[in-house]
Amino acid sequence: MQELKIKLVSMREIAENTMQYNFKKPKEFDFKAGQFVVLDVINPKFSDNRPSFRSLSIASSPHEDVLSFIMRHSDSAFKKSIKAVKEGEEVIIKGPLGHMTLPENEFTPVIFLIAGVGVTPALSMIRFMENKISKNPVRVLYANRTLRSAACLEELKKEVNLQDYKFVSILSHENGTCECVRGRISKQLVSENAVDLKKAKFYIVGTLGFVNAMKGILEELKVEKKQINIDNFG
Ligand SMILES: Cc1cc2nc3c(=O)[nH]c(=O)nc-3n(C[C@H](O)[C@H](O)[C@H](O)COP(=O)(O)OP(=O)(O)OC[C@H]3O[C@@H](n4cnc5c(N)ncnc54)[C@H](O)[C@@H]3O)c2cc1C
The missing domain is CATH 3.40.50.80 (Nucleotide-binding domain of ferredoxin-NADP reductase (FNR) module)
Structure with missing residues (x-):
């Protein structure tokens, strides 16, 4: 499992209360479609009694040069802190994790x-x-x-x-x-x-x-x- 810093490129609201965050994908980060990472905000602006990290699935495909995440916004310190991250700033990811990947057989529905x-x-x-x-x-x-x-x-x-x-x-x-x-x-x-x-x-x-x-x-x-x-x- 890798631990890497990734830089925020852009963020936008893509549905009601739903944010998409796009980070630059480091060249050394390999993952399979369907996997997730643990994302940690560096020096979070908000805190509560929960950790500053969450498990998040990757929305982009491995062939793209961005790493995208989609999150429902909430009042948690994590969600407020990630929304406060500015373009060009970094967060930490650990991963990739998870076994929810596509079948090898290309005819399997x-x-x-x-x-x-x-x-x-x-x-x-x-x-x-x-x-x-x-x-x-x-x-x-x-x-x-x-x-x-x-x-x-x-x-x-x-x-x-x-x-x-x-x-x-x-x-x-x-x-x-x-x-x-x-x-x-x-x-x-x-x-x-x-x-x-x-x-x-x-x-x-x-x-x-x-x-x-x-x-x-x-x-x-x-x-x-x-x-x-x-x-x-x-
Ligand atoms: C493999 C995996 C992939 C995931 N991918 C995504 C993703 O792509 N996008 C996404 O948005 N989420 C994803 N999640 C879920 C994500 O990790 C968060 O749990 C979720 O987004 C909620 O985070 P939050 O900070 O808004 O709420 P949290 O603060 O984590 O709260 C979650 C729930 O717990 C309740 N709660 C919080 N604190 C307490 C407490 N002290 N006592 C009782 N109840 C409490 C809250 O009311 C809320 O209902 C994924 C989870 C897993 C396991």
């Missing part, structure tokens, strides 16, 4: 069941697959409360260049018009959209409640544990 900022590792993996012109069938079931809170929705809906790709947006609290399924990810929605339930690799990413709900659905669909990868964002 890849199915993402993701919610909120759980989109982050999926973005890295999808961008990586696009870059290597992957043949894997890819399905994305992306749950959010509203359109405004859904990060990178347009990119995932319209701009993905993969030969067998399907995207479904699921919104639980949207009142306006949307090209979406209203409500929550159900067993029926998963079975209608999944490709080859016996061979597919599933990637579940979100908060504990979401992760447990998706595990329950896959159990009912008799998907084996070895087919399921999970990142529990807590």
